[in-house]
Amino acid sequence: xxxxxxxxxxxxxxxxxxxxxxxxxxxxxxxxxxxxxxxxxxxxxxxxxxxxxxxxxxxxxxxxxxxxxxxxxxxxxxxxxxxxxxxxxxxxxxxxxxxxxxxxxxxxxxxxxxxxxxxxxxxxxxxxxxxxxxxxxxxxxxxxxxxxxxxxxxxxx
Amino acid sequence: xxxxxxxxxxxxxxxxxxxxxxxxxxxxxxxxxxxxxxxxxxxxxxxxxxxxxxxxxxxxxxxxxxxxxxxxxxxxxxxxxxxxxxxxxxxxxxxxxxxxxxxxxxxxxxxxxxxxxxxxxxxxxxxxxxxxxxxxxxxxxxxxxxxxxxxxxxxxxxxxxxxxxxxxxxxxxxxxxxxxxxxxxxxxxxxxxxxxxxxxxxxxxxxxxxxxxxxxxxxxxxxxxxxxxxxxxxxxxxxxxxxxxxxxxxxxxxxxxxxxxxxxxxxxxxxxxxxxxxxxxxxxxxxxxxxxxxxxxxxxxxxxxxxxxxxxxxxxxxxxxxxxxxxxxxxxxxxxxxxxxxxxxxxxxxxxxxxxxxxxxxxxxxxxxxxxxxxxxxxxxxxxxxxxxxxxxxxxxxxxxxxxxxxxxxxxxxxxxxxxxxxxxxxxxxxxxxxxxxxxxxxxxxxxxxxxxxxxxxxxxxxxxxxxxxxxxxxxxxxxxxxxxxxxxxxxxxxxxxxxxxx
Numbered sequence: 001x002x003x004x005x006x007x008x009x010x011x012x013x014x015x016x017x018x019x020x021x022x023x024x025x026x027x028x029x030x031x032x033x034x035x036x037x038x039x040x041x042x043x044x045x046x047x048x049x050x051x052x053x054x055x056x057x058x059x060x061x062x063x064x065x066x067x068x069x070x071x072x073x074x075x076x077x078x079x080x081x082x083x084x085x086x087x088x089x090x091x092x093x094x095x096x097x098x099x100x101x102x103x104x105x106x107x108x109x110x111x112x113x114x115x116x117x118x119x120x121x122x123x124x125x126x127x128x129x130x131x132x133x134x135x136x137x138x139x140x141x142x143x144x145x146x147x148x149x150x151x152x153x154x155x156x157x
Numbered sequence: 158x159x160x161x162x163x164x165x166x167x168x169x170x171x172x173x174x175x176x177x178x179x180x181x182x183x184x185x186x187x188x189x190x191x192x193x194x195x196x197x198x199x200x201x202x203x204x205x206x207x208x209x210x211x212x213x214x215x216x217x218x219x220x221x222x223x224x225x226x227x228x229x230x231x232x233x234x235x236x237x238x239x240x241x242x243x244x245x246x247x248x249x250x251x252x253x254x255x256x257x258x259x260x261x262x263x264x265x266x267x268x269x270x271x272x273x274x275x276x277x278x279x280x281x282x283x284x285x286x287x288x289x290x291x292x293x294x295x296x297x298x299x300x301x302x303x304x305x306x307x308x309x310x311x312x313x314x315x316x317x318x319x320x321x322x323x324x325x326x327x328x329x330x331x332x333x334x335x336x337x338x339x340x341x342x343x344x345x346x347x348x349x350x351x352x353x354x355x356x357x358x359x360x361x362x363x364x365x366x367x368x369x370x371x372x373x374x375x376x377x378x379x380x381x382x383x384x385x386x387x388x389x390x391x392x393x394x395x396x397x398x399x400x401x402x403x404x405x406x407x408x409x410x411x412x413x414x415x416x417x418x419x420x421x422x423x424x425x426x427x428x429x430x431x432x433x434x435x436x437x438x439x440x441x442x443x444x445x446x447x448x449x450x451x452x453x454x455x456x457x458x459x460x461x462x463x464x465x466x467x468x469x470x471x472x473x474x475x476x477x478x479x480x481x482x483x484x485x486x487x488x489x490x491x492x493x494x495x496x497x498x499x500x501x502x503x504x505x506x507x508x509x510x511x512x513x514x515x516x517x518x519x520x521x522x523x524x525x526x527x528x529x530x531x532x533x534x535x536x537x538x539x540x541x542x543x544x545x546x547x548x549x550x551x552x553x554x555x556x557x558x559x560x561x562x563x564x565x566x567x568x569x570x571x572x573x574x575x576x577x578x579x580x581x582x583x584x585x586x587x588x589x590x591x592x593x594x595x596x597x598x599x600x601x602x603x604x605x606x607x608x609x610x611x612x613x614x615x616x617x618x619x620x621x622x623x624x625x626x627x628x629x630x631x632x633x634x635x636x637x638x639x640x641x642x643x644x645x646x647x648x649x650x651x652x653x654x655x656x657x658x659x660x
């Protein structure tokens with residue numbers, strides 16, 4: 001997914017304006033003429049400069065017949081778009097579910113969903129999902145002593 | 158000598174040696190699987206090293222990256238898909254050799270000259286770093302300010318396809334570094350009222366997101382699945398290596414030296430070193446017409462260069478705390494976490510640990526030979542691991558790894574955020590490496606900038622009047638103005654050429 005440089009430029013200009021807005025009330029270091037706002041202001045200024053260059057470049061490209069948005073090959077394939085969204089959703093699912101369901105259940109469900117989406121053979125998917133979840137749990141819970149929640153399962157080891 | 162003994166005791170300990178062994182296997186595997194890079198290997202290792210003492214933690218990273226940079230050659234040679242970007246420069250050459258039935262020689266050269274190049278870079282580091290530290294200990298905030306700016310400038314201007322986009326990426330990184338309380342005034346900035354952000358964005362989840370999750374996303378949307386392996390039986394790998402070493406000793410030396418030098422440059426790492434020395438090799442070769450048709454010379458030179466760059470990158474990382482590439486950018490984060498704060502004083506306060514790191518480098522490049530040999534022999538099996546099974550598992554590992562550092566689900570959210578952002582930025586031609594340098598160096602840059610401004614009562618002149626600071630300033634401006642100058646020269650030349658034609 002390629003956005004035209006002008007769009008990126010506009011977004012970055014907005015970001016640099018937001019930085020200036022956020023630092024407007026920062027106090028100075030007592031007794032000094034400089035404060036915590038100085039460095040962000042410097043960065044935001046440079047960012048605004050670069051953003052203007054991008055806008056100019058993007059507009060020139062548009063005049064030469066460039067497009068606002070170029071879809072990559074994957075955005076035209078429904079399967080690959082689902083791949084992308086499911087990967088992000090898997091991480092969100094983990095955050096939301098791990099406390100309630102516990103690590104082993106969450107991890108197995110997460111892996112199964114991705115394996116099925118990638119069209120792994122069902123028996124292999126189930127086998128690897130279970131094995132990988134257990135292996136990672138053992139490594140982090142037992143060896144590294146990370147407190148991964150058990151959730152709905154009783155404490156097994 | 159006493160220090161060397163202490164260092165040896167730190168390294169030759171059963172626990173540390175087994176860490177080295179397993180991270181070597183890990184590195185070989187990650188490097189050999191296309192789509193998993195050496196930087197990703199580091200990012201994945203960091204959560205695990207978090208639970209180790211300092212020396213094994215650093216040893217794990219050093220070993221895994223050295224192995225990964227070598228084993229990236231394997232799929233490049235056999236499948237024409239570089240396993241890591243550092244092998245991309247000579248992938249076509251190596252594949253051409255495979256087509257001619259010389260896969261053994263190409264892989265053997267990759268292995269042998271990787272090890273030799275790595276050792277060369279290590280020796281340079283051992284001799285150069287301590288003496289550089291003696292100079293660096295006299296540096297004040299002015300010198301450090303320029304040093305960081307110089308580092309960042311070369312990261313942006315050397316080897317970036319679009320300077321503006323690299324610069325934006327760097328600025329975004331610096332902006333991320335501003336988040337939180339850790340600034341000279343201790344004032345909370347850009348936290349949006351989130352307490353988890355008060356201490357700044359955590360480095361480890363951010364790196365895992367930027368270098369691992371973004372890579373997984375790229376695999377998930379890849380519409381061209383890779384080819385199958387070409388050759389099933391490989392002959393003896395080390396045959397003829399000594400003859401090649403003698404024949405191409407100058408190429409080897411040139412590649413290693415250039416690689417180390419490129420590694421020292423902040424922002425340019427192993428992949429840059431390989432591209433540059435491949436080009437250099439062709440330029441100075443007696444038979445440049447053979448390049449691209451399966452000729453070993455370029456592989457010798459750039460294979461040595463990418464491994465020597467790894468060691469070179471550690472020189473500024475240890476002496477100044479300024480990373481030479483994205484791998485050392487991550488490693489510096491680990492050094493800080495372990496209380497091994499990089500900087501000239503590390504050579505005084507933590508000398509045994511530093512010498513232990515040197516020893517690990519030597520050890521890693523030596524055990525690369527037998528382990529790399531085994532990896533080449535097992536190439537068929539390694540390359541046929543189905544990536545549809547691997548990638549989701551790596552994703553789960555990323556999630557748990559990020560969570561493990563602080564037992565906080567917020568970190569998992571950070572992984573997702575930076576994974577998607579890095580993916581989108583790369584899709585749109587913004588390189589990610591400058592951003593990570595910005596994040597790592599942001600705090601240091603600001604601290605030295607503010608301290609210097611306060612010391613000088615707000616007058617910028619002092620930034621230039623101290624001799625070393627002035628020199629560094631000049632060097633920075635040369636790099637900053639270089640593209641502009643080159644552009645002007647090109648314009649002038651074209652104009653004079655035009656007038657010559659007109660006459």
